[in-house]
Amino acid sequence: MAQSMRLFLIRHGETVDNVAGLYAGVRDSELTNHGYQQATRLGLYFKTNALSFTHLFSSHLQRAAKTAGKIREAQLALAGNDDAAADVPEVVQLPLLVEQDFGSMEGKKFHERPPESKLTGKEHHRQESKGTTGFVDVESKDDMARRANTFLDEHLLPLMDETPGADEQCIAIVSHGIFLSTLWKRLLHRLPAKSVVLCPELQATARPSLEHLGGWSNTGYLELHMAQSVAADDAPRTSESAPSVPVPSSPAETPACDEALGQVEVPHHSDGGDVTLKDAVDTPATTGELSTKSSIDRIAHGWKTTILAINAKDHLKGMKRTGGGVGSSRHDASQKSIETFFKRRKVE
Secondary structure (H helix, E strand, O other): OOEEEEEEEEEEEOHHHHHHEOOOOOOOOOOOHHHHHHHHHHHHHHHHOOOOOOOOEOOOOHHHHHHHHHHHHHHHHHHHHHHHHOOOOEEEHHHHHHHOOOOOOOOOOOOOOOOOOOOOOHHHHHHHHHOOOOOOOOHHHHHHHHHHHHHHHHHHHHHHHHHOOOOOEEEEEOOOEEEEEEHHHHOOOOOOOOOEEEEHHHOOOOOOOOOOOOOOOOEEEEEEEEEEEEHHHHHOOEEEHHOOOOOOOOOOOOOOOHHHHOOOOOOOOOOOEEEOHHHOOOOOOOOOOOOOOOOEOOOOOEEEEEEEEEEEEEHOOOOOOOOOOOOEEEEEOOOOOOHHHHHOOOOO
């Protein structure tokens, strides 16, 4: 079994639909020039910090796949030679990791909260549109949770069973804001009780719950360090044998299962800044309610998890958007950067 693992849950770079304030779930919105530079900076930041990824996963939508591609591109540069480059993993693109499907709202403008309404603008618009011709409902939270569970069972948890090597596993998952919140919540339900803590730097900032850590900015990431403390073969594997929600052991943490505490408040941004699960539309599941204590949910027994960074954006420090509307325009890979117009001097 793998002895340790670093896990990065990363949101894609800025897109044209983020800038335009449009709902883009399964809609294949393209990166802006600014978003492309965000992804480039992220890859270079990981390279500068000598992070060598052993596995790269992404949504198959281009905004996530291209962001993951820039991470891989920097990894190839880090490798330095052909032999080392052969060890750089390909990006595994998975439809499982796509954003919430907004149905009939795909490609439409964000809706403001109606005056004196308890519903969000999105939920109000959905209620108003139900029953109209051609209406397609949004994907439910339960259906997103099922996708997240499938990814965990088929891709992430099997990596924790691999024979330990000299180096730790280092895994990047590039996806979308709302789905990443879902994936994090489902991962929490697979970790043992009292096994998740905040690093000392994060303990100074109290948070309402482990499940609701806040939103993901474009190319922001959640970083986890996971270490095996006992052999998993010595422990049972289903959620029936242990509580499914980690109980915090740090004074800075509050129980992840205490829904009465609410969520970290993250303002809605029309530019697609921070996205969290509270931005999702909660609709009835099409195949019945998802049990949070499913008898088939496998628990990663013997693992301790430390949260090292939440919505980390150090790679974006000092970055400015190109003016004149260029930064917000669609990135065109065929366009050359200004450096290519200047002939390089030969090194004697």
